[in-house]
Amino acid sequence: MAARNNFMLDESRVPKAWYNINADMPVAREPVLHPGTMKPVTPDFLSVMFPMSILQQEMSAERWVEIPEPVREAYRLWRPTPLIRAVRLEKALDTPAHIYFKYEGVSPVGSHKPNTAVAQVFFNKEAGSKALVTETGAGQWGSAMAMACAFYDMPCEIFMVKCSFDQKPYRRMIIENYGATVYSSPTVRTYAGRAERERNPDSDGVLGLAISEAMETVATSGGLKKYAPGSCLNYVLMHQTVIGIEALEQMEMAGEYPDMVIGCAGGGSSFGGIAYPFVHRNLTQGKKTRIIAVEPASCPSMTKGRYAFDYADLACSGPIVKMHTLGHSFIPPGIHAGGMRYHGMAPSVSALVHNGDIEARAVGELETFAAAVQFARTQGIIPAPESAHAIRVAIDEALECKRRGEKKVIVFNLTGHGHFDMEAYDDYHNGRIHETELSDTDLQAALAQLPLVPSE
């Protein structure tokens, strides 16, 4: 019989608990600051946005948080996801390395995002929230939320950045097909939106403004509506750890343990999802897996940003957190990996990078697409441009193994398929992608907003 390359778990193996990195953080946790007072927030401030059950998860230091059975039932619609050994890619690279990837693109919306969407909608439904409000850039998060809200019969409003709304109609159509309501942001529905439209009648919108519109909608709903974020918060990363927990079990089936775990990191949620269960083993069981977070060279929060307190949103109305940041008003170049154009990074990922538990690496856009095309032509799957950042580093490391004659075991996270991103590939093949690495001048200008907290 042929060697096994596709490690499938039975549906009974959908994890029963999420892993909470807070239990094992090697450094003290930094407080979340109020944007007005610059002092640590009270639960009151956050409870406008989130139900108490979710705030408790956010603050929890329990290592394992039980996944409610109705959430596991929803997970079973597409989980456990496959872990596949990329034998054809290995052959094409002629490397002694073993390359495995965890494939989250099998979810109904084609990405990892539903892992937290179904959980957030479930907890909100249980808590009596009457509607959920969120924002979406390219639309991956919006489509996951729309699907999850359809599952729980929960009204859903989504502020979609106008340029995506106009240019990426397929994602808007998916959201509407699940029954959610999409607004092209800036809207006339909110103070923030109207102000922007007055200032700039031709505004294309930005994610930061869409966040402000979503938060304002929640804050003025008299407690009926709640907010659902797609990344960055501790509990969002925790929901995503089903990825890494399954991958650990699947690597056991494969009879190998990874020397490297690689994930792309935009806000950090898919990265934390695959990486934290392996970080856990590093921190508590003496394992020495290299954990590598990959970001675009054009938005290099971890590799060139500052580890400092900064606003999570552009409008400066949300909480202030300590993280790797390029400055809250930093607007990255228009790269195709829309999910990686965030000025900051999840606080827990940032703290671990700062403490040396996680490596960070930045890669260029052209070399990333080259890796994506090589992957598609060998393994079949066309990766989302975000996911391709992890593939680039996996290939680089496999080629390094070849140079050194080392048989390392590499695992990377393939967070989604690229069926909605074919224009990006078309641009790549037709020479319309130009490297957009950040200039030092731009970087220094962006970082000049920091520090917010003078003592830093």
Added chain:
Amino acid sequence: MAARNNFMLDESRVPKAWYNINADMPVAREPVLHPGTMKPVTPDFLSVMFPMSILQQEMSAERWVEIPEPVREAYRLWRPTPLIRAVRLEKALDTPAHIYFKYEGVSPVGSHKPNTAVAQVFFNKEAGSKALVTETGAGQWGSAMAMACAFYDMPCEIFMVKCSFDQKPYRRMIIENYGATVYSSPTVRTYAGRAERERNPDSDGVLGLAISEAMETVATSGGLKKYAPGSCLNYVLMHQTVIGIEALEQMEMAGEYPDMVIGCAGGGSSFGGIAYPFVHRNLTQGKKTRIIAVEPASCPSMTKGRYAFDYADLACSGPIVKMHTLGHSFIPPGIHAGGMRYHGMAPSVSALVHNGDIEARAVGELETFAAAVQFARTQGIIPAPESAHAIRVAIDEALECKRRGEKKVIVFNLTGHGHFDMEAYDDYHNGRIHETELSDTDLQAALAQLPLVPSE
């Protein structure tokens, strides 16, 4: 522990042999006729288009045809595919029926088409073919062929109908991303293409002409290039039987046997793929599963066409086969399920419908989209419009079970996801889809071309 709903097979369970319905056909096989002489073709005529190994498969009467290990290796990139019990849909319908679906949308291109594409490219590679040529309408077949050719390092040329080339650029981009060459048909590369462009400089193209361009390219290549069809031929349906063979094993895991197996039928390949292993049990083991082929009311070859000898292509240059047909120059209305706009039906499916072994049913476009939306909002997966035809009938049968209080077991084939078809859903939600059932006048006009063979 919760009841099992997702039946996953280990990669070792990828079938080792295809099932060949020819071994069990309850009626004598009709000959294939030469378009010039109207007499049965010689192997010479067909060997211009296909390598001998494939012609042998086409003519074979062996019941089980071994799948070469390299093809199984490629299958294992996405197979076995899941069989899932649609518990949420059952609940929404409040039906005592058990509804299962086999999900082919997990393949890298999102449909069942690679099941035969990788096999055809493998056999052509083995036979020394220097390039493969085919046509594609909406692009599902073209993208599967492009991927398979990338796997085997086989040059690939695809004639894509101009209106799709212009209006569905994502599929064209996928094909190019795998390294294949796409032409917008009609081209100036072939006699057939030039003739059409002279006749009609603004021609949008049609599938029949794209087929003619592909066949002419092969016929004038001096034996270097071969042709690869996406449906209708016996061996293509045979390659697709991996779907039904896996489903049989998965239904055993579920501890049930289907009372009904339902599939959409355009050319008939995915339908034959899911249905024939169950037809085999009906014919040889006394099982009595109802086998239902679903077609669109606007292109009703099985329910309103004639069982007669007809040309397989519009240009009348290809072979003549006995099948259910609306007449070879029939142009169906522009429904969104592009894969179901063929004037004929696979000869083996036609013979079994004619003989009463398979039921045929036609459904309207609006009721089909209603079923697709209900499925997406309960099970998450957005179906391809083609697949939604099977969902419509599965839901209708489940509601019939509710009326009668019967617990039937229903299995349907979900041939692909609809991520490339979101405009169709947008049209549906915005009232831009209008029922396009065929008028009797149009139907009679189309059928007036028949019979070709006076004795019929």
